[in-house]
Amino acid sequence: MKPFPKLHLWLILPFVLTLIGFSHYWTGFSEATFQWHLHGLSATAWYIILIAQPWIYHHRPIHVHRKVGMIGILLAGIVIASALSVIKGNLLQPEQSPLFEVRYSLSLLDFMFITGFMVSVIAAIWNAKNTPVHARWMISTVFWVLSPATTRLSFIPLGMIYQPKEFSDFPFSWADVLTWNQALIVLVLVFLIILDYQKEKKIYFSYVLVAISQLSAILILTGLKDSAWLISVLNKLFDL
Template sequence: MKPFPKLHLWLLIPFGFTLLGFRSYWTGFSEAPLRWHLHGISATAWYIILIVQPWLYHHRPIQIHRKVGMLGLLLAGFVTASALGVIRGNLTQPEQSPLFKVRYSLSLLDFIFIAGFLLSVAAAVWNAKNTQVHARWMISTVFWVLSPATTRLSFLPLGMIYQPKEFSDFPFLWVDVLAWNQVLVFLIVAFLMIQDYRKEKKIYLSFALVAIVQLSCIWVVFALKDAKWLITLFNHLFEL
């Protein structure tokens, strides 16, 4: 029996969270800048392919799975390139934004996440003949980019609870909520690693790498903040 027969259904869960987390993009679609469209549409298309691929693997000839995978590679490159445009835009957001004081450290996180995403795609391609390893590298792409969506989604119930007139009325900062979500992603990935170890007595690098980086990113935000060297580095990279 082929592995992961229900994977396409499980992947619908983080896809739904991501759509809800970035609901403001879709509700304000006509007003969004071009860089958001390039990233939002390409990332959504990538996600759809990620969901479809396990189903194709189980229900259609493997040649179709491979051809769709080639299209996925092109989209992954586009997602990565367009993410850099979004990062540059985030660095120039107005002072009124709740992210303004930590925009450089948050952009560093985005840079780390998209680099991890691209690394996982490349590793999945490299291990294409090993289904167990290949599938886990592809699954890990979800967790690299999940916390930005779930962090935004978290403010939906938090807003209902605290009902702030302004964002500053919340009794916590954006980075606090981000840290909670980094821990959440870590716990999900840790659960998957435990399941793998129980069944196979094996820890897969794809999941271990995501888990370590997710926790490390909490330190990045709270310890680095917008350090002067980080501001200088990003201003130089993005010619600001």
């Protein structure tokens, strides 16, 4: 029996969370900039292919899976390239934005996450003939880019609870909520690592790499913040 027969169903969950988390993009679709459209639409298409591929693997000839995978590689490249443009835009947040105080450290995290996403895609391609390893590298792409969506999603119920007139009325910051989401993602990854070890007596590096990176993101956000040297480096990197 082929592995992961119901993986496509599990992958629908982070896709829905991401759609809801970035609902402001869809509700303000006509007002979004070109780089946001390029990033948002390519990322959505990538997610759809990511969900479809396990189903195709189980129900269609393998050459169909490979052809769809080639389309996915192209989309992944667009996601990565457009993310860099979005990061530059995030550095130009207005002072009234809730992200303003940590916009540089958040941009560093975004850069780290999209780099990790790229590494996972490349590693998945490299291990295409090793199905268990290939699949887990593909699954790991979800966790690299999940927290920006779930952090935004978290503010929907939090807004219902606290009903702030201004964002500053919340008893916590954007960084606090992102930290909680990073910790939750690490817990999910630890669960997957334990599950793999129980079933196969193996620990897959793809999950470990993402988990370590998510933990380091918490340290970057809470410890580094918008340090002067980080501001200088990113301003030079993005020619600001």
